Amino acid sequence: MDIPEITGSVYYDPTVSQACYTVAGKPVDKLLVKETKGDNQMDTHSEETSGYYLKKLAKGDNKITLTNCYSEAIPDKLDLERFERGQQFFRQNISACLFTMMCSLVCGLCVTNLLEPLVFTGKSDTPQKSLIRYLKTMAHVVQWHCGNVWDINSKARKSLQIVCGLHDRTRVDMMKKTEKLYVSQYDMSLVQAGFMGAIIMYPKQFGIKASQNDLKDYVYFWRWIGYLLGMEDSNNICVNSLEEAIAICHEIENDIVYPALHKPPPHFHHMAKAFTDGSNILRNFKFFTPESVVSFSLDLAKKERLPHSFVDKIRIIFFKVFVNLIYYSSLFRNFMNRNIEHLCLALQDKRFDAGDGK
Numbered sequence: 297m298d299i300p301e302i303t304g305s306v307y308y309d310p311t312v313s314q315a316c317y318t319v320a321g322k323p324v325d326k327l328l329v330k331e332t333k334g335d336n337q338m339d340t341h342s343e344e345t346s347g348y349y350l351k352k353l354a355k356g357d358n359k360i361t362l363t364n365c366y367s368e369a370i371p372d373k374l375d376l377e378r379f380e381r382g383q384q385f386f387r388q389n390i391s392a393c394l395f396t397m398m399c400s401l402v403c404g405l406c407v408t409n410l411l412e413p414l415v416f417t418g419k420s421d422t423p424q425k426s427l428i429r430y431l432k433t434m435a436h437v438v439q440w441h442c443g444n445v446w447d448i449n450s451k452a453r454k455s456l457q458i459v460c461g462l463h464d465r466t467r468v469d470m471m472k473k474t475e476k477l478y479v480s481q482y483d484m485s486l487v488q489a490g491f492m493g494a495i496i497m498y499p500k501q502f503g504i505k506a507s508q509n510d511l512k513d514y515v516y517f518w519r520w521i522g523y524l525l526g527m528e529d530s531n532n533i534c535v536n537s538l539e540e541a542i543a544i545c546h547e548i549e550n551d552i553v554y555p556a557l558h559k560p561p562p563h564f565h566h567m568a569k570a571f572t573d574g575s576n577i578l579r580n581f582k583f584f585t586p587e588s589v590v591s592f593s594l595d596l597a598k599k600e601r602l603p604h605s606f607v608d609k610i611r612i613i614f615f616k617v618f619v620n621l622i623y624y625s626s627l628f629r630n631f632m633n634r635n636i637e638h639l640c641l642a643l644q645d646k647r648f649d650a651g652d653g654k
C-alpha cells in the first residue's frame with residue numbers, strides 16, 4: 297500500500313505558534329511529500345470503498361495544512377454578506393446545531409485518522425478532561441460563528457490561530473513517533489464534514505429550522521472557515537455548491553463512518569464514553585451514552601442501529617422529543633438558544649481573556 301514519505305523535517309515554533317519546515321537545513325513554506333510503498337497506511341479510504349469525491353479528497357492524504365489564518369489579507373472572492381448570513385443561520389439555531397455537532401463528533405470518533413491524534417494528545421481520555429476539551433471546542437466554534445474572523449486582531453481570528461497551532465503541534469509531535477502524516481488535508485476534509493455535514497444533510501431531523509438558502513449560506517461560511525484553518529480548495533468540501541457538499545458528506549458517512557461504526561477501532565468506546573460521561577457531568581444525570589447517541593444518529597439517517605440497552609431506547613426517545621420540541625416550538629428553541637448563548641459567553645470570557653492558548 298502507498299504511504300506518504302515526507303522529505304525534510306518539521307518542528308513547532310512557539311514564537312509564531314505554528315509548524316515550520318526545513319529541507320536540507322533550509323526553511324521552506326511547505327514540505328514536499330512523495331509516495332512510497334509501506335504496509336501501515338490509514339485504512340479509511342481503500343480503493344474498494346471510495347466513491348468519486350473520496351478518491352479526489354484522498355489525494356490530500358499526504359499534504360499538510362496551509363497557514364492562511366496568519367494573513368491580514370481578505371480574499372478577493374469573499375462575499376462578506378453571504379458569510380455573515382451563514383453565521384446568522386447558526387446563531388438562530390445554536391442549540392440544535394451544537395447538539396448535531398455533538399452527535400457527529402461521537403460518531404466521528406470511530407474514524408481512525410481522527411481518533412488516533414485525540415488518543416495521542418491524551419486531552420480527552422477521561423470524562424473530566426473530555427468535558428474541558430469539548431467545552432473549549434464549543435467556545436472556539438461559537439467564536440467563529442459570532443465574531444469577525446476577518447479582523448486579524450479579533451478574538452475570533454485569535455481563536456482560529458490557536459486551533460491551527462494545536463493542529464500543527466499535534467502533527468509535529470506525532471511525526472516524532474511515526475512516519476504517518478497526521479492532520480493532513482484529507483483528514484481536514486473528514487473533520488470539516490463532521491462539523492457541518494449532519495447540519496446540511498439532516499437539518500429538520502436534528503431540529504434545525506433551515507431554508508435551502510440558509511444551508512447554502514452555511515456551506516459558504518464553512519468554505520471560508522476551512523480556508524482559514526488551512527484547507528486547500530481541492531480538499532475543502534464546501535468550495536462549490538450545497539448539493540456537492542451534501543454528496544461528499546454522504547460519501548463520507550456511507551464509505552467511512554458507517555463501516556467504522558460497525559467495526560470500531562480499539563480506543564473508540566473508551567474515548568466516546570469519556571465524551572458522553574463528560575457531557576453528563578454538566579447535568580449530573582446520565583443523559584448520554586455512546587450507544588444512545590450513535591443509534592439516535594443512525595436512526596435519523598435511516599440506518600441500522602448498533603446494539604443498545606432498554607434504557608438507551610428511552611434516551612433515544614428523549615432525544616427525539618428534544619429535537620422535535622426545538623423544531624416545532626419557537627418558545628422552547630429561543631429558551632434553549634438563550635441558555636446556550638449564556639454558557640458560551642461565560643466560557644469565552646474565561647478562556648480568551650485569560651489568554652489561554654492551550
Ligand code: HEM
Nearest residue numbers: 409410413417419429432433436462466479483484487488
Ligand atoms: C475543519 C477541520 C477541523 C476543525 C473545525 C477542528 C476544530 C478544532 C478545535 C475547535 C480545537 C480546539 C479544542 C481545544 O481547545 O481543546 C481543535 C483541537 C484539536 N484538533 Fe481539530 N479541528 C479540525 C481538524 C482536525 C483534524 C483533521 C485533526 C486530526 C486528525 C484534529 C485534531 C485535533 C487535536 C489533536 C486537537 C488538540 C486538542 C486535543 O488534543 O484534543 N483536528 N480542533
